Amino acid sequence: MNQQPGATADPASRANLNDDIGEAMRLRMYRMQVELREAEQRAYDLFLQNLVKGTSHLSLGQEAVATGFAAAMRPRDLSFCTYRGHAHTLARGVPVEKVLGELMQRDNGLMRGKGGSMHLTSVDHGVMGSYAIIGAHLPIACGAALRAQYKGADDVSVCFFGDGTTNIGAFHEALNFAAVYKLPVIFVCENNLYMEYTPIGEVTAVKHPAADRAAAYGLERIIIDGNDADAVYRAARDAYARARAGDGPSLIECLTYRHSGHSRADPAKYRPEGELEKWKERDPIKIYRARLKQFGIGDDVMAKIDAEVKAMIDAATEACKKAPNPPADILTTDVYADGGWAWRN
Amino acid sequence: MAELTYRDAVARGIAQEMARDPDVIFIGEDVGKAGGVFKATVGLYEQFGPKRVRDTPISEQAILGAAMGAAMTGLKPIAEIMFSDFFAVCFDYIANEFPKSRYMSNGQLKCPLVVRTGNGAGSRFGAQHSQSIENWAMMIPGLKVVAPSTPRDVIGLLAAAVRDPDPVIFFEHKSLYPMKGEVPDGEIVDTLGTARIVRAGQDATILALALMVPRALAAADKLKTEHGIDCEVIDVRSLVPLDTQTILGSVGRTHRLFTVEENPRLCGWGAEIVSIVADEAFYDLDGPPVRITTPHVPLPAADILEDMILPTVDRIADTVRRSLSA
Secondary structure, eight states: OOOOOOTTOOGGGGTTTTSSSOHHHHHHHHHHHHHHHHHHHHHHHHHHTTOSOSOOOOOTTOHHHHHHHHHHOOTTOEEEEESSOHHHHHHTTOOHHHHHHHHTTOTTSTTTTSSOGGGOOBGGGTEEEEEOSTTTHHHHHHHHHHHHHHHTOOOOEEEEEEGGGGGSHHHHHHHHHHHHTTOSEEEEEEEOSEETTEEGGGGOSSSSTTHHHHGGGTOOOEEEETTOHHHHHHHHHHHHHHHHTTOOOEEEEEEOOOSSOSSTTOOOTTSOTTHHHHHHHTOHHHHHHHHHHHTTOOHHHHHHHHHHHHHHHHHHHHHHHHSOOOOGGGTTSSSSTTSSOOOBO | OEEEEHHHHHHHHHHHHHHHOTTEEEEETTOSTTOOTTSOSTTHHHHHOTTTEEEOOSOHHHHHHHHHHHHHTTOEEEEEEEEGGGGGGSHIIIIIIHHHHHHHTTTOOOOOOEEEEEEOSOSOOOTTSOOOOHHHHHTSTTOEEEOOOSHHHHHHHHHHHHHSSSOEEEEEEGGGTTOEEEEOSSOOOOOTTOOEEEEOOSSEEEEEOTTHHHHHHHHHHHHHHHHOOOEEEEEOOEEETBOHHHHHHHHHHHOOEEEEEEEESTTOHHHHHHHHHHHHSGGGOSSOOEEEEEOSSOOOSSHHHHHHHSOOHHHHHHHHHHHHHO
């Protein structure tokens, strides 16, 4: 990036504006984090109104990870998410209305209510599914990467998962598989300190659940500040470059914290007193606001972005409230590739 | 026309499809350089090279997960799970991932892959390497399930499975690997969802699958020779899609139904077919449908015990004879 400093800036305070990230990318990452935060906060509010049904797993507080990675991707790169996948889906550019519609189980939802909150998928945006069985998507991402390698394509697959995933077999099978074949895949652990309700440290033999396992697969030990979108973006950029160069997989542990409970049913009473407040001081959006200010971007610019995002989410919410329920005729569609469900003649 | 073993038919079927379509790849444990633990994939590594025929670690979840990821992004993978019993360690992909991704994504995701696996008893391997688990796959919406009984069907149904746009579970019977059969020259492509009447008859319909097909045929010969009972034998071949028309048509002619299943008793595939026939052809029946199965026990290792527990030619013939004369 090589933008010229804007007209309102004090030149001295903008000395590093044209660093390796640059103003346009920083504004994009700011807007993205605000969108993820506001959309998920809206999902929570709608849940309290009984308009978001079923379960939902919010990643409030973890927005910098989704943002930094999505910002480093190319359009053809592929994302594989977990049931805590709203942010990763939105970060690829999927409209908020499509995601909220799916959470509200309306006909305008991303999958017309057939998948729900835990299975957000938008192939057009490179979101190759959100997987609700812990660890399942790591081998699947390896397969997408195997295809890229086999076909000589330059896309890279990334899979996001929580700290709890590092203790299931599929994690270890996938890491070994990817390392053996040097697949263009990136494994991103969002270490938010809790596997569901249990502190990850209580049930894991090593301090860093992902990074301390890297050596077992001949991979570099990478731990980053997952609440700083710049740090995430830089780590992601390096991992994508490595994968595209044919140098194989990366495993990145992002230290972060979810402000919400594990799922909608969880008030998160297991947190020690003061822990949430301490992490909220390191809120990724708070960090990023300070970063933008440091680079001379004014409050007015940020306030304008905030207002635009809020207006967009308000409009999406209203559209979802007006959207019809899914019709019964989709109950039996797309079980098989012929579009139907026939299992006999 | 050439005589080929069921084992060699596997390699020929895979080779036929790999030669036809460069997007077909083949992965599994010991499938490449070693030619497979059952020697059913000999020569493929030499013919197609390590990029297309890939030896994997002992990681069944990685094998099936990778096959799925490759399938959903454009390849047509064939994955081998060495023994079907090992489905239990990678069942997430078979039960939760392959069959549900298309539905959950409202048609956005596709999963055109084949899982080949060594199924069935007769090798004296005991309870964890001998099971017939085609019913585990049959019960899951979104999968297709095939189990050939002859070398020709191995090639034709494997080709159909590879060309099919849905996930297909392809059960090869381990005890059939040495069996020989006539196979035509040139490309063979069969049709999923079609049963085959392998012996015409008037007095009773016997449905069988895989290793139970030759046993049902031998039992039918014995019944004819020794008792003058003329049985129709149907090789079901494909559990999903299920060719109910062929089955119901046969029951409409013979008025009696027997199923011969290697599965343990509860929830074997025959139970589903008996239920369909009871629903839709009850008044065609002259007597109760009868299921001939393995008893509801784990499989023993000892040859003498394993031979006693599987449906045998004599047990099939005796059951049919006693039922018809009752």
